[in-house]
Amino acid sequence: MxxxxxxxxxxxxxxxxxxxxxxxxxxxxxxxxDVVLLLLTFFMLTTVFSKPQTMELNLPPDSDIRVExxxxxxxxxxxxxxxxxxxxMGNEPTxxxxxxxxxxxxxxxERFHNIPKLITLVQIDRAAKYSDMVDIIDExxxxxxxxxxxxxxxxxxxxxxxxxxx
Amino acid sequence: MPKHKxxxxxxxxxxxxxxDVVLLLLTFFMMTTQFKAxxxxxxxxxxxxxxxxxxxxxxxxxxxxxxxxTFLGVDSQGLMEKLFGKEARYKRAIxxxxxxxxxxxxxxxxxxxxxxxxxxxDKDAPYGPMEDVMDVLVKAQITRFNLVTDLExxx
Numbered sequence: 388m389x390x391x392x393x394x395x396x397x398x399x400x401x402x403x404x405x406x407x408x409x410x411x412x413x414x415x416x417x418x419x420x421d422v423v424l425l426l427l428t429f430f431m432l433t434t435v436f437s438k439p440q441t442m443e444l445n446l447p448p449d450s451d452i453r454v455e456x457x458x459x460x461x462x463x464x465x466x467x468x469x470x471x472x473x474x475x476m477g478n479e480p481t482x483x484x485x486x487x488x489x490x491x492x493x494x495x496x497e498r499f500h501n502i503p504k505l506i507t508l509v510q511i512d513r514a515a516k517y518s519d520m521v522d523i524i525d526e527x528x529x530x531x532x533x534x535x536x537x538x539x540x541x542x543x544x545x546x547x548x549x550x551x552x553x
Numbered sequence: 554m555p556k557h558k559x560x561x562x563x564x565x566x567x568x569x570x571x572x573d574v575v576l577l578l579l580t581f582f583m584m585t586t587q588f589k590a591x592x593x594x595x596x597x598x599x600x601x602x603x604x605x606x607x608x609x610x611x612x613x614x615x616x617x618x619x620x621x622x623t624f625l626g627v628d629s630q631g632l633m634e635k636l637f638g639k640e641a642r643y644k645r646a647i648x649x650x651x652x653x654x655x656x657x658x659x660x661x662x663x664x665x666x667x668x669x670x671x672x673x674x675d676k677d678a679p680y681g682p683m684e685d686v687m688d689v690l691v692k693a694q695i696t697r698f699n700l701v702t703d704l705e706x707x708x
Binding site: 445511 | 579604606607677678683696699
């Protein structure tokens with residue numbers, strides 16, 4: 388213990404001189420800290436962590452193989468420009484019913500609940516908007532309907548729509 | 554008076570740990586920040602409820618603008634040069650006519666089979682060109698692709 392004490396006091400004495408030297412190279416870090424904090428706030432405010440979302444779409448391959456679908460499980464949704472939506476079941480091809488976009492979600496839920504094997508065919512007019520397609524597919528995804536296909540809206544379909552629309 | 558002086562000395566704080574943390578944070582943000590390059594094609598994307606994130610790399614982006622024009626871009630500069638020539642190296646996307654889009658897509662996929670196809674269409678784009686693009690994609694055996702959308706909150 389005593390030895391240690393002596394050693395300590397010795398080092399203390401030596402340290403005094405050294406401490407003085409050390410004090411001489413003390414730098415004021417305040418400006419650096421200021422700048423660093425400024426940079427930090429800049430990077431924190433400009434960083435965007437969010438990455439774009441995507442919606443995955445699976446289309447059937449382009450082949451001549453025709454898949455037979457029971458007409459009773461087929462739901463056809465036709466979309467005219469201005470987001471006019473018409474739907475019918477496959478077994479009643481001319482009984483088109485017009486609904487609004489808001490009514491689509493309950494309809495899909497009800498159909499999917501009654502017919503678990505539901506297959507949906509979406510036909511969109513070329514003059515419609517791309518966002519309409521995204522909205523409709525989004526609704527299908529929300530209703531957990533994974534089995535859907537997209538087909539072009541043919542003249543025949545347009546005639547059917549114009550008949551209903553009057 | 555001496556009592557007052559002692560009190561003043563008492564509120565001196567050692568800032569070293571704070572500065573350490575701040576510097577760490579700073580380096581983190583500086584390393585992770587990626588500045589967005591100006592887009593060659595301006596597209597306002599529609600919104601959906603899908604929460605699937607866009608993959609980071611190996612992306613082949615097909616743009617469909619409001620006017621119905623199609624652009625194609627890949628995320629590697631080397632492949633851009635290979636597909637579209639030297640001037641295209643530093644561009645994000647090049648206008649590609651629908652008639653040759655299919656061939657270009659196939660070429661890109663031959664060069665990098667890992668490429669994932671992503672379609673970025675403008676909200677106000679007509680559906681017609683989009684239908685053509687999807688037709689081309691299916692013909693090029695790309696039956697699975699992603700549509701870029703904004704996240705829509707609420708119902």
